[in-house]
Amino acid sequence: MKRVLFLILLFPLVLSALKVDLSVNKNTISLNEQLELILKISDDNRIKVQEPTPPSIPLFSFRNMTSSSSSSVVLEGTKLISEFSETYRFIYFPLKTGTTTIPSFQIKVNGKYYATRSISVEVVKAAQKAPSQSSPPVPGIQPFGFEDSFFGGDREKWAGDTFVLALPQVQKVYRGFPAIVSYYLYTDEMVGSFNLENEIDADGYGKSTYEQPTLLQYEEVSLKGKQYKRALIKRLAIIPNREGRLQAPILEGYARLYGFGLLNKNLQSEGGIIDVLPLPATNVPPAxxxxxxxxxxxxxxxxxxxxxxxxxxxxxxxxxxxxxxxxxxxxxxxxxxxxxxxxxxxxxxxxxxxxxxxxxxxxxxxxxxxxxxxxxxxxxxxxxxxxxxxxxxxxxxxxxxxxxxxxxxxxxxxxRNPKAMLPQIKKESYPAYVPYVKQLWYWILAFLIIVATLVVSFVAVDRKMKRDNPERYASLKAEKVLLHYLKPATAAAKNLSLDFYPLAEKALFQYLASKYKLSNHLSTREKLQALSEKNIPDQLLEEIQIFLSHSQAARFMPETERAVNLEEDLARIRKIFTGFSRLSKNRKNRMGK
Amino acid sequence: MNKCRERTLLLNNQKRFLNLGSYSELRLLLVLVIILFCQILFAQADSLQTKKFTGSGELTPLPDTLDKAMRIAEQKKNPDLFYNLGVEFFSRGEIGMANLYFLKALNINSAHSPARTNLELSIHYSPDADLYPEQLFLVQVLFKVLNYLSVNRLAILGLVFLFLSALALCWLLFYNPEKERALPILTLTFCLVLCVSAYVTLGIKLHHQQHNRSAVVIPRETELLSPANNNVIQKVHSGLIVKIVQDNGNYYVVRLPDNQIGRLPKEVVRKVI
Structure with missing residues (x-):
């Protein structure tokens, strides 16, 4: 039983525990705050996350996105616990008051897609007076380096000189003109990384990110007679909407300094004062x-x-x-x-x-x-x-x-020239495209049309021949009949079947009926009489007579003799048909001459 | 589902390993497993509170992102899908990709009116709009007719004229021989000519569809080099439609809409097919 319990305790190790957490900093937010949507994906194993697309949230405008990743491996007793996580932070500005829902959106983790849950958010009016607006902290932003937490430790008083300066591109601007403020990290120490944590905003301007570098790229500068290295942290565009002295946003963060280990130094940007001049009230053009x-x-x-x-x-x-x-x-x-x-x-x-x-x-x-x-x-x-x-x-x-x-x-x-982009075509399904010419039905239809045309043409040619040359038509017809009936008769002869004689007789009379228009109602004698009247050679008529007499006699003949007679009579009937065929050719030749 | 299956398998393995003789111990084991792990299962379900996952405890793959949509569109070759991707890219400001997907849609179905409309709009407002020459009215009409006659329409038209030709032939064959046969002969000739024309055009269109040499410039701005040397002829912008004349190592020799020949690096252009 103990072993069972031990195995039960080990059971979680084999379970994969991919977790996708979506949260917001506040469910009720005022118009002068910003919404932070945090998406955290964690798993026991390494994860590969495709950068998600920020969801579109009604009443909000998207501002920016940051991401961070972490991994930890801890040995607790006999258990080795590892956790890998990726965190994405989406920052949004509220536009209007009201209640809205952050829609479920998809993320791709390890090649598979997962959906997040939807979250309701309420936007309320801002408080009457907010002397200074502070953006909520964005923990985990690590745009310039990696976190080495186990070397951590703040030190307020630091021997070296490291600070952040906000430098406006121009000191004086007119109201409404965008001023570019550059935030530089000045240092004479060994700075491993800078972590930007917060932007403290003041009244009187709108802002947007003008430039956001991803690496600390130092340049040598001289400030107040002292040599420093400086690196650009951020560049903001400030659009003043009131006159007077304007304080640019204050950046807060901490630098990782290499000294006797790795130490943190909290920093806040200095400077960033802009004088905003009013637009002249005179000579304002009407336009x-x-x-x-x-x-x-x-x-x-x-x-x-x-x-x-x-x-x-x-x-x-x-x-x-x-x-x-x-x-x-x-x-x-x-x-x-x-x-x-x-x-x-x-x-x-x-x-x-x-x-x-x-x-x-x-x-x-x-x-x-x-x-x-x-x-x-x-x-x-x-x-x-x-x-x-x-x-x-x-x-x-x-x-x-x-x-x-x-x-x-x-x-x-x-x-028809468009004035705006036409929207997407929404359909329930989008079938795979196969051109008609590569589909079976198309070729079946084409084949049927061609076959039907050929059949109709054949019929038409047949009719034309019947109409234009009835004698030749009858002759061709007879040949067909002959072939039609002679085949089974030949087969019967080879099998020594008594069916040979009726089949051969039928073939002969059908042939004669088609060729010489002899009625089937006539008796054999009458048919021979009619043939002799049509100038059929006597020898051929004699052969026919012999064949017919054999046909009569064969019905009562013993089986052993029948074999010899069948072969003879098959040869005879062929001779008769050949004779008729030659007769037709001779007549045609005479007609040709 | 897979996890449940895994757990069951593991349970079976445990059972074999421990050689549990009695069912009472197995039952106890099951109860313990349920008590210990139900929280994990519910926690996982909570962390993914969507309709698809709630209560199931499993992670089911979900459909479409843009990436997946592109793959599906390439597999299905559905003009509407290509068109939708074009609209999506245009709304993202990626004019090059938008034009590429509109062209892909039109390559399959030249009569795809929304794709052509949006492509015309995109060209009209592109920085290189001046490079597209204004064609004569009748040439425009001719191109409109040819565009209207997509591969499938031509296939149907060919079949219809084949059928009409067959009917005309039958009419001619069964026509009264004592009457003048000019009319059925004329009808048959007319139908046959149209049928042959439809199939010849279809053949050309199919060949063009499979060997389309059009390509689109993707970066916002790039330099068109001289075919002979590295002199820059002019700057071209995202979305410009070019014809590939020759594959020249790392470059394509391309023809611009104004017939200017130049050289572009392969990585800046994407071919329609």
């Missing part, structure tokens, strides 16, 4: 819609001459750095002769602040004539020059001619 940035504007026009029913595409390209997310598409002034569609927007932006935005406008002429392109104004505040700037579309002359047949078709074609 100004809140765009602030250093932009380069260009445009293109698809054509200048067209027919009624055709369209023009006007493309406006805005390139540079600015608050792309804070202004909308400029609109064409209502001009004579054109109807203008809402523009289609194509963005190619980094961190939502830098890159290219392209607007595509479709203009449809309403009447023929020469028209000026309607005016399109785009005003923005240029951060570098500190002034408002305006782009005005050129005064292009557009010639609209009358519609013709081609332009009518062209319009049909253009009306």
């Amino acid at each position: 100004f819609g809140g765009a602030v940035g250093n932009f380069k504007i260009s445009h293109s026009l698809s054509r200048k001459e067209l027919s009624l029913g055709e369209t023009i595409t006007f493309t406006l390209k805005i390139e540079g750095r600015g608050n792309f997310n804070q202004f909308s598409a400029p609109q064409f002034a209502s001009g004579k002769g054109f109807q203008v569609s809402s523009p289609m927007v194509v963005d190619n932006l980094n961190a939502g602040i830098e890159g290219t935005r392209t607007y595509y406008y479709t203009l449809i002429p309403q009447d023929k004539g020469v028209y000026e392109l309607p005016e399109l104004n785009f005003a923005w505040f240029d951060n570098d020059s500190g002034s408002y700037k305006i782009y005005r579309s050129p005064k292009e002359q557009i010639k609209v001619s009358s519609a013709n047949v081609l332009s009518y078709f062209s319009r049909l074609r253009q009306s």
Whole structure:
């Protein structure tokens, strides 16, 4: 019994215990907080996880994802306990208040797919005043190295000099212009890794990650007369939405320092003050819609001459750095002769602040004539020059001619030009594609059509011959009949069967009936008489007579003699048919001559 | 299920190993196993609270991610699946892959209207849109007709004209010989010509389907090199459709839509087939 219990205790060792845990930092979250969705996959054995796609959560916008992995092997008494785990953290920003559900999503572990559970989350309004907003800690983020926990140990006072500095690219910016703040780790020590734990946000700006390196790449710098090594930790884009002094987010984390062992040093970024200037209240162009940035504007026009029913595409390209997310598409002034569609927007932006935005406008002429392109104004505040700037579309002359047949078709074609991507096609099943020409039914159908055609053609040719050359038709028919009946007669002769005579007789009379149109109702004598009237040679008639007499006699003949007679009569009947056949050929030859 | 089976097997092994003589001991063993491990089983079920897993304690493979969808699409060669992948890639901003899958859909079914529409949209708004020449109206009409006549449509059309030719032949054969036979002869010739045309076009289309030389540029931006040397001719962007002219070691010699010939590294283009 003891042995049984011992085995029972060992039983868990053989059990595979893959666990997939999904949790959130809070089930009720306010609008100024962020949601952290933690996915942990653990197993006794090594696991291979394919990076999961962040689930789309209604009421939330996805911000970023981090991952970490860990493994531990512990010997507890006689038991060797190992655990391998992968943890993914998804950060989301709430957009609206309400209740939502984090949908179940799939993860691929060791080549198999697993689903997570769904979780309900409620978003509530933020508290009235939040003096400083602190992002929840993101434990386990290890973007720059590995954790060696058994060397751990904090030391507040450290002899060397290691700190994090937040350096804005420019000290002064106008409200709305994205400022890039770089966070550098400065050190004169041996830093093994830096673990970023928290970002403390303040009021007055929106932010996005501009650059996130994955390795500490040091460069030599001099700061206040001292030499340091520095490495970029993060680069944030800050879009100020109020004037005055602005504190950039403060990064918190700890550095792993090599000294007499490996020691942790807690760090908090310093600096990161930006002076935000108000936009000038004077000389504000009427077309100004809140765009602030250093932009380069260009445009293109698809054509200048067209027919009624055709369209023009006007493309406006805005390139540079600015608050792309804070202004909308400029609109064409209502001009004579054109109807203008809402523009289609194509963005190619980094961190939502830098890159290219392209607007595509479709203009449809309403009447023929020469028209000026309607005016399109785009005003923005240029951060570098500190002034408002305006782009005005050129005064292009557009010639609209009358519609013709081609332009009518062209319009049909253009009306099918898509303005937006068509959605996916949802079906219950997607059968494997096999072209019809590789399917059996197709070739069966084709074969049936061809066979039916051949049969019908044969019948038609037969009928044609019957109609055009009845004598030849009768002759061919007779040959067929002969073949049809002579075959069984020959077989019967070989088997010494008495059936030979009736079969051979039948073959002979059917042949004669087909060839010379002799009625089957006539007696043998009458048939021979009719044949002699048709100029059949006497020798052939004599042979027929002998065969018929043998046929009569054979019914009463002993079996031993029958064998000799059967062979003779088979030869005779063949001779008769050959004779008739020669007769037909001779007649044909005579007719030919 | 597998775990239960494993446990049963293990239990059998234990039983053999211990040579348990009496059933009472076996029963006791079973009870102990259940008491000891029911928590583990329930804990596992809790950690995966989906409809599929609750109460079963087993981990069943689940269907489709994008990766799997791509594999399935390649196996099934279903144009709708390729099209859906194209839409998915487009929504992810991967224009090159989107165009590639739209082309795959069109390679199978040239009459796949949504795939063509989306491909046209993607081309229209791509940075290389100017490289695609505007064709003459009648040429466009011709291409539209040819695109409409997909492989399957041509196969059916061929079969229909074969049938009509057979009917016309029968009509001609059984036509009254005393009457003028021009009409049945004309009908038969017309049907035969159409039938042969349909099958010749089908043959060409099938050949093109199996030897499609189209390929798509995948990276956001890459340099088109001269076929003869390493001079850069121009920059091309994601989603540009090219024709592979020649396989040249690590490079493909390609023809751009504006007939410009150049060289692209193999890793930057993906072939439709």
